[in-house]
Amino acid sequence: MSIVNPPVTKFExxxxxxxxxxxxxxxxxxxxLARRIGHPRAARAVGNALNKNPFAPDVPCHRVIHADGxxxxxxxxxxxxxKTLLQREGIRFDGDRVALNKS
DNA sequence: AGACTGACATACC
DNA sequence: CGGTATGCCAGTC
Numbered sequence: 001m002s003i004v005n006p007p008v009t010k011f012e013x014x015x016x017x018x019x020x021x022x023x024x025x026x027x028x029x030x031x032x033l034a035r036r037i038g039h040p041r042a043a044r045a046v047g048n049a050l051n052k053n054p055f056a057p058d059v060p061c062h063r064v065i066h067a068d069g070x071x072x073x074x075x076x077x078x079x080x081x082x083k084t085l086l087q088r089e090g091i092r093f094d095g096d097r098v099a100l101n102k103s
Numbered sequence: 104a105g106a107c108t109g110a111c112a113t114a115c116c
Numbered sequence: 117c118g119g120t121a122t123g124c125c126a127g128t129c
Contacts, residue, residue: 039124052127065110066112
């Protein structure tokens with residue numbers, strides 16, 4: 001499953017790999033994802049990697065959200081696309097927030 | 104080689 | 117509850 005790609009660093013590779021390993025309908029936060037690759041503090045770097053996202057459809061980057069359940073952002077199409085994709089996975093949204101039971 | 108940026112997180116006011 | 121401030125990490129200019 002090596003990602004035969006262009007200028008992709010080891011770090012990003014891990015990020016994409018971890019993201020690929022996320023099952024459909026599941027949501028992961030940047031911090032959670034960062035933690036999975038061994039960099040619990042690299043949430044920002046993770047977001048950076050996804051923003052470049054050389055493998056847009058290859059990696060379900062739309063399953064990554066903020067720690068508080070906010071959508072965050074999306075490079076392809078924008079947040080609305082991300083929300084749509086997530087809703088398609090069975091997840092509901094309340095504005096820019098994931099509709100979990102919360103406040 | 105150095106500085107700035109960015110799809111984050113946490114804490115504080 | 118909301119906005120502001122600081123910290124962290126890796127990438128790119």
